[in-house]
Amino acid sequence: MQRIINNPDLVVEDMLKGFLKNHKDIVAETENPRVIKYVNAPAAGKVGIVTGGGSGHKPAFIGYIGKNMVDAVAVGEIFSSPTAKAFFEAFKEADGGKGIACLYGNYAGDNMNVKMAKQMAEMEGLEVKTVVANDDVASAPKEESQKRRGVAGEILMWKVGGAKAAKGGSLDEVIAAAQKAIDNTKSVGIGITPCTIPSVGKPNFQIKEGTMEVGIGHHGEPGIKVADLATADEMAQIMLDIILPDQPFESGDEVVVLLSGLGATPIMEGYIVYNKVEQILSEKGIKVHRSYVGNYFTSLEMMGVTLTLMKLDDELKELIDMEVDTMGMKQFQK
Amino acid sequence: MQRIINNPDLVVEDMLKGFLKNHKDIVAETENPRVIKYVNAPAAGKVGIVTGGGSGHKPAFIGYIGKNMVDAVAVGEIFSSPTAKAFFEAFKEADGGKGIACLYGNYAGDNMNVKMAKQMAEMEGLEVKTVVANDDVASAPKEESQKRRGVAGEILMWKVGGAKAAKGGSLDEVIAAAQKAIDNTKSVGIGITPCTIPSVGKPNFQIKEGTMEVGIGHHGEPGIKVADLATADEMAQIMLDIILPDQPFESGDEVVVLLSGLGATPIMEGYIVYNKVEQILSEKGIKVHRSYVGNYFTSLEMMGVTLTLMKLDDELKELIDMEVDTMGMKQFQK
Structure with missing residues (x-):
């Protein structure tokens, strides 16, 4: 380890x-x-x-x-x-x-x-x-x-x-x-490597090289399915196909997007996924009011991403836009 | 990959x-x-x-x-x-x-x-x-x-x-x-896993399980020595032993500390190292004016940490404390 x-x-x-x-x-x-x-x-x-x-x-x-x-x-x-x-x-x-x-x-x-x-x-x-x-x-x-x-x-x-x-x-x-x-908020994650709890010393679940776990939980809980490792664009589509119909999120909606890495995934890869997420949402007429990409909610050194969408109304928009100063989220009032 | x-x-x-x-x-x-x-x-x-x-x-x-x-x-x-x-x-x-x-x-x-x-x-x-x-x-x-x-x-x-x-x-x-x-700034890094450039598809250097590379560069450039993997506290001491005498940083100095993960190291581990860094500095009479712990300068999914100290004077203190709003560093004027 x-x-x-x-x-x-x-x-x-x-x-x-x-x-x-x-x-x-x-x-x-x-x-x-x-x-x-x-x-x-x-x-x-x-x-x-x-x-x-x-x-x-x-x-x-x-x-x-x-x-x-x-x-x-x-x-x-x-x-x-x-x-x-x-x-x-x-x-x-x-x-x-x-x-x-x-x-x-x-x-x-x-x-x-x-x-x-x-x-x-x-x-x-x-x-x-x-x-x-x-x-x-x-x-x-x-x-x-x-x-x-x-x-x-x-x-x-x-x-x-x-x-x-x-x-x-x-x-x-x-x-x-x-x-x-x-x-108003729906999330889904994709895991591509496991993580190790220090006191255990070895991963308590496995993700086979060349595969990914769609719908994985934050503690390695099994997801919806194990699939062949997809491209970043395909992952964006897979995750949106799961969460968009569930709310549902529809044309005319305004949303917050939160794309978090699971810990060890390089930050740049989050941006690669976000690029496609934003494109698909835009094509569907869903407007991104605000977005967050980074390591916001991780699972030690797991690799993977989670995608979260929140549907906004005027009250939620005002509250989401309010200034905040924490370690994990700093936002200036603009 | x-x-x-x-x-x-x-x-x-x-x-x-x-x-x-x-x-x-x-x-x-x-x-x-x-x-x-x-x-x-x-x-x-x-x-x-x-x-x-x-x-x-x-x-x-x-x-x-x-x-x-x-x-x-x-x-x-x-x-x-x-x-x-x-x-x-x-x-x-x-x-x-x-x-x-x-x-x-x-x-x-x-x-x-x-x-x-x-x-x-x-x-x-x-x-x-x-x-x-x-x-x-x-x-x-x-x-x-x-x-x-x-x-x-x-x-x-x-x-x-x-x-x-x-x-x-x-x-x-x-x-x-x-x-x-x-x-006024000195840094040193310790790497514990390599990273893979996507277009290459495999690591272009290796760090053997159970060892660490002291002084590693941001692109895997070899460091000062390969040693057995140390504890977080030992790593703090090893890194300070390298940079403190080099400036030198001495009792009475005020410093900024920047402790960055190299990408895949869980953020919590950065705090574990920082705890010891601060303790050692405090024992030496070196005052931490401001500190940053997180993923500030990474190397894809390499695991490891870098430690940076900057010796302050009044001008540097004022400039470091100024408000900043970027993706990587957000700081409110206080």
């Missing part, structure tokens, strides 16, 4: 130390070493935005802490859920007296731990409402969309929820905006 | 198309398809900042085009120099009537082509002055520092030169600031 680590069982601890030192203008530690907060959190009179999830997906999740986005994050081990206690304490760190919007992804461990944390918070009189991201269309059919996993679309949910809270929205308004964001 | 491309001979073309579409608020195409410029370039009365180099190092070079940084970039094929014509036309795109500062890295092809481009510009009455980055201490001994290659320290040179130009500096002032920046 060619990796740059110390003790494989302490990669999260070591990473957090460096992250806190490097981004001390944005993030701060808390009493719980598995809870990281925005330096300016809590903000009195503002709904607190909390998320959490397993490590290894950087910038997700802690990389989206910051101005107009996430206030506190519960940090899990590599690819595993944070504890209920970490979620609960993240709620408290983000509590500005107007309630907490916990915006997280649909995984069994996270669901269970957020539910317990919410009960703990309610016993202390802290109101917590949740939105569960389920943007990964490859993980279940549309009729069972509540079973779908949350993937890179979570970023757009945090962006929208965080902006709504920053604008002074009530807890119900923030939850409604974040729910609308994720309801 | 598990990669996300179309025609391996057209990766630069395809990438540029997607890059221009995704970053149309920052960059624009020019008549020469191998010259990309800032949307607001040229700015009348401002020194134009130009650079250029081979592709495959994203965000370098085109990712540093933008507000308060680079005005125009000459784009080369993967790992090879842009043409003299591309440099010349980049000069013209950046020309606001106050001269051009061409700030580039010390490679034979770039030196030759910049020299020719400069002659072409002079024949048209356009004044061009250059700074040649040579921050890679592993590539030649200190007595022959003019032979050293330019690596990630180039980013700090562009940051400083771009800021000085934005503040209204004359061509001589911009050149002096950029020269001081690179004179």
Whole structure:
């Protein structure tokens, strides 16, 4: 295993130390070493935005802490859920007296731990409402969309929820905006190489040379099919053929496109895919209002890409365009 | 080769198309398809900042085009120099009537082509002055520092030169600031896996499993030594042992630290190394004024890290802290 680590069982601890030192203008530690907060959190009179999830997906999740986005994050081990206690304490760190919007992804461990944390918070009189991201269309059919996993679309949910809270929205308004964001968001991924959890030391799944896994999950969950490795243009078409009919996205729609590398894919390859994505959307009369290409939600050193589209209305457009200053996303108000 | 491309001979073309579409608020195409410029370039009365180099190092070079940084970039094929014509036309795109500062890295092809481009510009009455980055201490001994290659320290040179130009500096002032920046900057890299140029289809060098190449260049140029794969903390120490005595950096100094992944190394591993780098510097009484950790100057899907330190004075501090808005570096004025 060619990796740059110390003790494989302490990669999260070591990473957090460096992250806190490097981004001390944005993030701060808390009493719980598995809870990281925005330096300016809590903000009195503002709904607190909390998320959490397993490590290894950087910038997700802690990389989206910051101005107009996430206030506190519960940090899990590599690819595993944070504890209920970490979620609960993240709620408290983000509590500005107007309630907490916990915006997280649909995984069994996270669901269970957020539910317990919410009960703990309610016993202390802290109101917590949740939105569960389920943007990964490859993980279940549309009729069972509540079973779908949350993937890179979570970023757009945090962006929208965080902006709504920053604008002074009530807890119900923030939850409604974040729910609308994720309801309007669909994602799919293609993996072309596996990844290795440091403490395991070898890949826990395989992708055969010359093939690709269409619909792969962020932890190597099997996708829709294994196919011969396609060109970048073909991948763009394959991914759009999966997500466009699912929303559906249609002529006249305005969208945000988020094209994320899975970690080890050179950034230039993301642009090659994006070129075709934008061309196909344009031919279909779908207008790209804003696009993001880069490593926004990764899986250690997996190679591959995920494509996320969010359908916009006026409210979502305004919230997506709001200034943001986090490690993973910096955007100037223009 | 598990990669996300179309025609391996057209990766630069395809990438540029997607890059221009995704970053149309920052960059624009020019008549020469191998010259990309800032949307607001040229700015009348401002020194134009130009650079250029081979592709495959994203965000370098085109990712540093933008507000308060680079005005125009000459784009080369993967790992090879842009043409003299591309440099010349980049000069013209950046020309606001106050001269051009061409700030580039010390490679034979770039030196030759910049020299020719400069002659072409002079024949048209356009004044061009250059700074040649040579921050890679592993590539030649200190007595022959003019032979050293330019690596990630180039980013700090562009940051400083771009800021000085934005503040209204004359061509001589911009050149002096950029020269001081690179004179105060030292870098070294460690590679742990090779990379594959798409049109070649296989790695053009090897790094044996369980080993690492200390002092590796951005194109796989051999380093100082091949050693057993070390821990992240050991790598931090090894890299600092090489660059600290070279400047030298000493107690009381204030520095910028730039720790870049080489492409496929998970971002979290960069933070693990940075944690130790900061600790060692702190123990030595060297203060980190600002730090950057991420994929700032990569080599396709190579795994590894580079460490860059710049010694600051008041002028460099002010220029480094200036707001910047590019694909590769976004920084709010605080």
